[in-house]
Amino acid sequence: MTRPGRERGAALLMVLMMVAIMLVLSVNLVEGVRYNSQRLLNQRYMDQAYWYALGGERIAAIALEDIAGEEVVALNQNWARRDIVFPVDGGSVAGLIEDQQGCFNVNRLHRQDNSEQGGERSGAQQLFELLLLNVDIDVQRAQVIGQRLSDWIDVDFAPEGVYGAEDLSYSGGDYPFLPPNQPVDSLSELGLFAEFEEGEWDKLSPFLCALPEIETPLNINTLSVDDAPLLAAAIGNVLAVEQLKRVINERPAGGWPSVEEFIAGLALADEEQIAAPLQAGLAVKSQYFLGLADVFYEQRQLRLYSRFVLRNGKAYAYAREYGEIF
Numbered sequence: 001m002t003r004p005g006r007e008r009g010a011a012l013l014m015v016l017m018m019v020a021i022m023l024v025l026s027v028n029l030v031e032g033v034r035y036n037s038q039r040l041l042n043q044r045y046m047d048q049a050y051w052y053a054l055g056g057e058r059i060a061a062i063a064l065e066d067i068a069g070e071e072v073v074a075l076n077q078n079w080a081r082r083d084i085v086f087p088v089d090g091g092s093v094a095g096l097i098e099d100q101q102g103c104f105n106v107n108r109l110h111r112q113d114n115s116e117q118g119g120e121r122s123g124a125q126q127l128f129e130l131l132l133l134n135v136d137i138d139v140q141r142a143q144v145i146g147q148r149l150s151d152w153i154d155v156d157f158a159p160e161g162v163y164g165a166e167d168l169s170y171s172g173g174d175y176p177f178l179p180p181n182q183p184v185d186s187l188s189e190l191g192l193f194a195e196f197e198e199g200e201w202d203k204l205s206p207f208l209c210a211l212p213e214i215e216t217p218l219n220i221n222t223l224s225v226d227d228a229p230l231l232a233a234a235i236g237n238v239l240a241v242e243q244l245k246r247v248i249n250e251r252p253a254g255g256w257p258s259v260e261e262f263i264a265g266l267a268l269a270d271e272e273q274i275a276a277p278l279q280a281g282l283a284v285k286s287q288y289f290l291g292l293a294d295v296f297y298e299q300r301q302l303r304l305y306s307r308f309v310l311r312n313g314k315a316y317a318y319a320r321e322y323g324e325i326f
Helices: 003-065 123-134 141-153 167-171 187-193 200-207 225-234 241-249 259-266
Strands: 084-088 091-099 288-297 300-311 314-322
Touching (some): 003 091, 003 288, 003 314, 225 241
Antiparallel strands (some): 300 314
């Protein structure tokens, strides 16, 4: 090949390389623009879904404020409906509200004075032991969990009882951490200190919850038939779980108007009377609730869990969680 021919071949090769480079850059540029456009679209859809969820939260707050002045909180009221779905442009918002005082608040196990109250067990401790018995868990585990939980909450550094554990017990592990020195915020925290054995958590968790207050009574009007083991424990196991299932099934549609009428309806013998500490832990109304706003929008889903407390006639969302709660 002559020299001019070789030069033309080299120039053609350079042109082809430049075209190839420009094609690669163009493809990357178009892909980047497409990706950013889709990301911004997804963000806009999720932002809209979030605002729909907050709208659902507000509707739940209004439903709860409607019962703020009621003497009884029961499952026949509007807040307890399970068929609430609101259509919105591009999707729908479904919602439900659950009573958070229809379960045992684990923070009640904390003895605030860090004593045994003159050697007597509190009503919460008695209830928890009986609940473990009803779900076939060793009652001694109540001492382990109770003492560990008290140390988890209190602000001192002295382990409580035989099974207590403070900072040094947790800071020396492979993954060191410190207790928060405040009430349990999520049931998942129990996995850090309760040392559950196989199967125990599955048996116990359906009856538990974690509320920001220590003393919260159990609302007997919002318990389901599946909660019969908890109700049996709450009255000292003076009646069998199967009997309590029938009692819950026969509960008045509007709930029991008072704890006294509930107890009177049980027709207990003199030797079966409910202990005063246990009776003090029962109620017919609630202040704490959990609301769910489940948003479907433009083939996307967002779940918002809102924790409510009723104070002075108003429902306040004091905490929010997104996604699935485990």
